[in-house]
Amino acid sequence: MRKPCCDHNKEEMQRGAWSKQEDQKLIDYITKHGEGCWRNLPKAAGLLRCGKSCRLRWINYLSPNLKRGNFSEDEDDLIIKLHALLGNRWSLIAGRLPGRTDNEVKNYWNSHLRRKLIKMGIDPNNHRISHYLHIKRLEFLPKNSTRENDGVISDTASSCADGQQITSSLPDLNSLP
DNA sequence: AACCGGTACAACCGCTTGTTA
């Protein structure tokens, strides 16, 4: 059995929301010494947090490289495409979105994009047209129309919502921005 | 005004992976 990464039994270990003072201590320390050795960082920075917690706070909230604010339509599209290709590999997806973190992308997916796809009749888990809509579309579309291969959505999801431009091939990952 | 359900997001937890001795 492995040791826990940090000693949560220590009653002085701080948990929950970060205070402004804690944030400042973390920023000051990393500005001075840079990232790395998260395990020792809390002690060195004078924080009563575990290293994991410090890392998460820095990466997801305090890092100066973060682009805060709403996701653009382009980012929405890109996330949907990348999710179709990579699945729940949030860090990989976030790696292709400058200024966005895995946690941010994951939260955005779960609270916005999943719903958006469901509304459009697309199963967010496999990017296929939901059963009911799938049947409806098969009834509706001409037999020889170029459309989905096994229902997998590959191109921009918005176009799929209109029942148009459903293509059979997945986008080339290398061609993405 | 009070309650309730839904949403958004920060943070935690447990597991996996990569590295080193």
Next chain:
DNA sequence: CTAACAAGCGGTTGTACCGGT
């Protein structure tokens, strides 16, 4: 080779906030 460790990742939870009743 393998055990131990640090870091990273993804799932999940907790909670503040908001709009509707």
